[in-house]
Amino acid sequence: xxxxxxxxxxxxxxxxxxxxxxxxxxxxxxxxxxxxxxxxxxxxxxxxxxxxxxxxxxxxxxxxxxxxxxxxxxxxxxxxxxxxxxxxxxxxxxxxxxxxxxxxxxxxxxxxxxxxxxxxxxxxxxxxxxxxxxxxxxxxxxxxxxxxxxxxxxxxxxxxxxxxxxxxxxxxxxxxxxxxxxxxxxxxxxxxxxxxxxxxxxxxxxxxxxxxxxxxxxxxxxxxxxxxxxxxxxxxxxxxxxxxxxxxxxxxxxxxxxxxxxxxxxxxxxxxxxxxxxxxxxxxxxxxxxxxxxxxxx
Numbered sequence: 001x002x003x004x005x006x007x008x009x010x011x012x013x014x015x016x017x018x019x020x021x022x023x024x025x026x027x028x029x030x031x032x033x034x035x036x037x038x039x040x041x042x043x044x045x046x047x048x049x050x051x052x053x054x055x056x057x058x059x060x061x062x063x064x065x066x067x068x069x070x071x072x073x074x075x076x077x078x079x080x081x082x083x084x085x086x087x088x089x090x091x092x093x094x095x096x097x098x099x100x101x102x103x104x105x106x107x108x109x110x111x112x113x114x115x116x117x118x119x120x121x122x123x124x125x126x127x128x129x130x131x132x133x134x135x136x137x138x139x140x141x142x143x144x145x146x147x148x149x150x151x152x153x154x155x156x157x158x159x160x161x162x163x164x165x166x167x168x169x170x171x172x173x174x175x176x177x178x179x180x181x182x183x184x185x186x187x188x189x190x191x192x193x194x195x196x197x198x199x200x201x202x203x204x205x206x207x208x209x210x211x212x213x214x215x216x217x218x219x220x221x222x223x224x225x226x227x228x229x230x231x232x233x234x235x236x237x238x239x240x241x242x243x244x245x246x247x248x249x250x251x252x253x254x255x256x257x258x259x260x261x262x263x264x265x266x267x268x269x270x271x272x273x274x275x276x277x278x279x280x281x282x283x284x285x286x287x288x289x290x291x292x293x294x295x296x297x298x
Contacts (some may be wrong), residue, residue, distance in 0.1 A: 002129040003034070003081045003260040005117065007174065008058070009099075009110055010139035012090030012239075013189070014288045016063030017249050019238035020268055024062050024252035029053045035067045036085040036120075037115035038276035047120045051081070054258055062252035064186070064219075066265070067259020068136060084134075087113045093142030094162040095151045101169035118175040131298060132256065132268075134177030136262055137166075138219075140187040144202035145194075146243050147168045149215030156284035159205035164212045164288075180215045180296045183268040184262050187221030190297060191233045192241075194226050194246045204280075208267075210277030212289055217265030270296045 008014055021292040035052040037044035044050065052069060055061050069082045073283040076082075092098040098106045106188050114132075121130045124142055143162070153162070167183045174181075185206050209216045228234050235247040235254075250258060274292040281287055 001078045001081060001125070003083050003121070003125055004076060004131050004133035005020045005083045005085065005114070005148055006065065006069060006072065006088040006136060007114055008063070008084065008136045009087060009106070009109070010088045010137050011092050011142055012248075013091060013141070013186070013250055014063065014088035014136075015086060015136040016026050016059040016061045016112070016252070016255055017090055017239050018061050018255060019250045020252035021061065024028070025256045027070050032073055032081045033066070034081065036083055036117045036228075038085060038116055038132060039042060039085065041050055043050065043059060043293060043298065047116060049120070049124050052084055055121045056084055056086055058088065060118050064138070064259035065269060066253050067256055068262045071260065071263040078220055081179065083117065085113060085117050091142060093139055093147070094158070095138065095143050095147060095153060098164070099139065101165050106121050110170070114174045122166045127172055130176060132174055132181060133298070134182040134184065135170055136184050136186075140188055140202045140206055141192070141248055142214055142243075143240070144188070144199040145196055146241050146246070146248060153202050154278065155201040155205050156287070157214055158202045159208060159281060160284045160287050163205060163209060167209070167213050167216065175238070176298065178275050178298060179290075180293050181294055181298065182266055183209075183213065183216045184219060184265045184269055185216070185221035186258065186262060189250055190222055190224055190237050191235050192246055200201045208278055208281055211276045211281040212287070214272055214290045214293050215269050218271035219258060219261035219265040221258065223257070223261060224250075229290070272296065
């Protein structure tokens with residue numbers, strides 16, 4: 001049997017920070033989709049695996065990873081499985097140094113977590129094959145103004161210095177990854193993005209990752225309207241930003257369906273063997289656009 005490992009990272013929307021525990025859609029729990037406990041939480045023992053359920057280890061409630069894992073499983077050959085590992089942390093980003101590579105604490109911690117998974121794999125799945133599959137990333141709010149210092153990263157800083165560098169670092173550092181491992185980032189909550197001035201640089205950079213790195217795609221968050229029919233913000237009002245108090249998080253139901261967008265973005269990523277031409281990206285100081293590749297994925 002081959003197990004396909006999916007890493008998830010970023011800040012609060014990457015870890016399912018939302019409040020609904022009953023009314024959201026659910027996926028059936030299956031032994032074919034596992035979650036890895038890289039540190040003790042939710043009652044798990046560090047280094048252990050368990051069938052994925054809400055919340056996935058490392059997540060607070062409903063995230064997009066379980067939807068993505070289920071869609072991936074359906075596309076894999078028979079006798080395959082999926083392993084999810086989430087190392088995201090709410091309220092973190094690049095401007096605070098947490099995800100800056102190569103020395104940012106959360107970047108280093110993420111590599112250690114995947115290395116721990118790789119080390120624990122043979123005993124947990126005897127006779128099976130480990131295969132690193134893809135990376136899912138959701139972050140940007142903290143760098144687009146939702147911080148206590150008022151910092152808003154410009155397009156080039158976030159795309160070139162931060163996000164592209166992270167892609168390169170994770171591809172080079174995770175066991176089994178390669179320069180063509182698919183990396184998927186996700187758009188921000190539309191209501192928050194449109195309500196806050198100054199988010200444009202980060203939001204545009206998130207969408208333009210495919211102009212800098214091959215085998216990448218962006219999950220479209222614009223499938224969600226800014227407002228509900230009754231005029232209230234289309235987001236979770238009970239888990240607001242800890243920095244600004246704004247409605248900034250996707251609801252549990254939105255996260256469930258957001259996973260479909262991550263899957264669609266993955267399908268675009270595996271076809272992206274040449275970076276998308278983009279004059280703004282090419283003009284960024286220090287921009288090094290990844291060269292074309294023959295194929296994406298391991």
